[in-house]
Amino acid sequence: MKYSLYYWPEIQGRGEFIRLALEDAGADYVDVLRHSSDFSFPQSQAPFALPFLVAGKRVISQTPAILHFLGPRLRLAPMTEPGRLWVHQLQLTIADWLVEVHDTHHPIGPGLYYEQQKRAARRRAADFLAVRLPKYLDYFEEQLRRASGRYLLGKACSYADLSLFQMVAGLRYAFPSALGGLEKRYPRIIAVIERAAARPRLAAYLASPRRIPFNRQGIFRHYPELDLSPKKSKKT
C-alpha cells in the first residue's frame, strides 16, 4: 500500500508522530505538502484539520485515528482487538499530553501570537513543568515497569513507543533545563527512547534531511523564559 500524508511542511507538529511510524516501518509514502502546495480536502468525511492520510480510497484524519489505522498494517501494533485498543489508549494519553505542551506557549488561543500571551504562558509552563509533566512521565514509567519488557507493550515496538520518543525529544528541545533535572527519575522511559532511536530505519530518518528540525513554529518551542526548573517554580 502506498500512503500519502498531508501535513504542514515546515514543522514536525502532529504529523511527525505519523512520519515516525511510516519511516520506522519502511513504508512507501509521500509527504505530499513538502513537494507541492496543491491539495484539496475530500468532499465527504472531510478532516477538521491536518494531518490526514490517504490510503487508496480512504482518507483518515486525527493523528491517533491515523495511527490506529496504520498500526497493524505497519506491524507497529498488535493484530488482536484488545492489544490494538490498548496501544490506542496509550496514544490518546500522549495526544492529551501534547495539547498541554502546546498550551504552555499558547494558553490563551492558537490565533494569537506568543508575544500576546507571554505572561499567561509563563504561568502555564510553570504549572505544566511542576505538576502535569511529572504526572505523564510517572504514568509511562509505571506502564513500562508493568510491561517489564523492552517497550510499552513488552517485547515488540509499537507506534506508541515511537511517539514517546518524540515527546521526550520535543521536551528536551523545548525545556532543556527542566528536563535535565527530571530525566534521572525516569530510567525506563529513557531506555525505551534510546532503543527506539537506535532502530536502523528510525536512526537513518533522524539523521536525514527528511527530519525537519524543531523550531518556533511547531508544537515544541524553546523559549528560555518558559524553561524553569520545577524546583524554582512555586508549588501549586
Next chain:
Amino acid sequence: MKYSLYYWPEIQGRGEFIRLALEDAGADYVDVLRHSSDFSFPQSQAPFALPFLVAGKRVISQTPAILHFLGPRLRLAPMTEPGRLWVHQLQLTIADWLVEVHDTHHPIGPGLYYEQQKRAARRRAADFLAVRLPKYLDYFEEQLRRASGRYLLGKACSYADLSLFQMVAGLRYAFPSALGGLEKRYPRIIAVIERAAARPRLAAYLASPRRIPFNRQGIFRHYPELDLSPKKSKKT
C-alpha cells in the same frame, strides 16, 4: 454484556458522553462510583485518568476509545471498519473541542482554582467564542450538510450525534448569551440535537435523576463574566 462505568459521581464531565451512549442503547450498566467509593485501578493497562469502563475481563480508558469499543456493540456505530473509523474521527474532534471548552475556565492549569486564573480565563473565553467555537460549529454543520440525512452518518444515529447533543447542551449552560447569538446559523446541528434529545430512552434519561445537573465542578461551567457575546469581544 454488563458494563461498569467508573467516573466522578458529582459531574457530567467526560463520563457523560459514555453515559449517553449506554442510556440511549438501553445497555445494562452500573455507574459504579455513584453507589460506592470503593474502587481500585487494574494492575496492568491502568488508566491515566477517569473514566474507564469494565466489560467482562476488559478495562478500557480514554473516552473516545471507550466509545470506539462500545459503538458497534451498542448499535451506535457502523460495523464496518471504514464507517467505524469515521465516527471515531468525529468523536476525536469533539474531544479536542471539549478540551478547549474546559480551558476557557482553566487556561493556566487544572490544579489551580478558577479564581486564580480569572484574567487569563476571560481572554481565553473571548478567543474561544469568537474564533474557535464557530470553527467547530461550522465543521459539524458542514458534515451534516454533506451527510444529508437525519444524523452525522446519514440515516442512523451514532454516539457522535449524542456527543454533539452533549456539546450543545453544555455550551448552552455555560455560555447562554454567546450561544443565543450563534444558534440560528447552525440549523442542521440544532435539528440533530433536538432529534437526539427526543429519542425515547435518551429523553427518559435526561428527565431522570440519573442525569446530574450541570454545575461549577464540571467541564461546562457558567461564569457570567466569561459569557461574552462574540460581537462584543475584540477580533483576534
